[in-house]
Amino acid sequence: MTKRDEAVVRALLAQQGRTYASEAGITLRDTPVPLFRLLVLADLLSARIRADVAVATARALFGAGMGDPRGMADATWQERVDALGEGGYRRYDERTATQLGKVAELVRDSYRGDLRRMHESGDLARLLREFPGIGPAGVDIFLREVQGIWPEVAPHLDRKALDGAERLGLPSKPEALTRLVAPGDLPRLAAALVRVALRDEAAESVLEAA
Structure with missing residues (x-):
C-alpha cells in the first residue's frame, strides 16, 4: 500500500464509508x-x-x-x-x-x-x-453488504465498486483493494467506492481531502 493509497482510502471512508444497510437503519x-x-x-x-x-x-x-x-x-x-x-x-x-x-x-x-x-x-x-x-445489480448489492458477516463472500467488489476505485486511482483488482482496509471495513469500502462511481462530486471531494 502506498502512502497515497492510504490517504485516499482514509478520506474515502471518512466521507463516504457508510453502508447502505446502516443508512436504512439496519444493524447487520x-x-x-x-x-x-x-x-x-x-x-x-x-x-x-x-x-x-x-x-x-x-x-x-x-x-x-x-x-x-x-x-x-x-x-x-x-x-x-x-x-x-x-x-x-x-x-x-x-x-x-x-x-x-x-x-x-x-x-x-x-x-x-x-x-x-x-x-x-x-x-x-x-x-x-x-x-x-432481484437481478444482477440486486445480487451485487446484497453480497457487497453481507460480506462483513459472511466472510466467505469476501471480497465482493463488483464492477461498480471497481469503477469507483479506478476513478480514485486506487488498485482495480479486488484482492489488492481488500488489502487496503481491515476485513470488517470491506462493506464500507465497497459502498464508498460505489458512491464515488455514481457521483463525480464525491470523487472530487475525496481526492481533494486526500
Missing part, C-alpha cells in the same frame, strides 16, 4: 430479521431509482411493521403501496408492492423465515436471483 447481524431487511433493501435498490429514495422507503416499510417476513407477507398490498409511497418510491410502487409480498412468502416458505438457510445452501448469486425483483 447474522440473524433472520437484519438479513431479511437487507434483502428488501437490495430489492428496492435494484430498480432505476435514487439510492436515497430506496433507503427512505426501506425505513418506511420497516416502520410500518414490514421488517420481517411475516409482517411483510401479512400486510395487504395497499399497505405496502402506502409505505412505498411514503418513502417516495412512487414510480414502481404497485409492481414493487406485489414483488415484496412474494419475496416475503419465498423467504418464509423456502427458508422458514431465515436466510441463513440460503447461505448454507451455497450458490448465493443463483438463489438470490430467485427472489422477484
Whole structure:
C-alpha cells in the first residue's frame, strides 16, 4: 500500500464509508430479521431509482411493521403501496408492492423465515436471483453488504465498486483493494467506492481531502 493509497482510502471512508444497510437503519447481524431487511433493501435498490429514495422507503416499510417476513407477507398490498409511497418510491410502487409480498412468502416458505438457510445452501448469486425483483445489480448489492458477516463472500467488489476505485486511482483488482482496509471495513469500502462511481462530486471531494 502506498502512502497515497492510504490517504485516499482514509478520506474515502471518512466521507463516504457508510453502508447502505446502516443508512436504512439496519444493524447487520447474522440473524433472520437484519438479513431479511437487507434483502428488501437490495430489492428496492435494484430498480432505476435514487439510492436515497430506496433507503427512505426501506425505513418506511420497516416502520410500518414490514421488517420481517411475516409482517411483510401479512400486510395487504395497499399497505405496502402506502409505505412505498411514503418513502417516495412512487414510480414502481404497485409492481414493487406485489414483488415484496412474494419475496416475503419465498423467504418464509423456502427458508422458514431465515436466510441463513440460503447461505448454507451455497450458490448465493443463483438463489438470490430467485427472489422477484432481484437481478444482477440486486445480487451485487446484497453480497457487497453481507460480506462483513459472511466472510466467505469476501471480497465482493463488483464492477461498480471497481469503477469507483479506478476513478480514485486506487488498485482495480479486488484482492489488492481488500488489502487496503481491515476485513470488517470491506462493506464500507465497497459502498464508498460505489458512491464515488455514481457521483463525480464525491470523487472530487475525496481526492481533494486526500
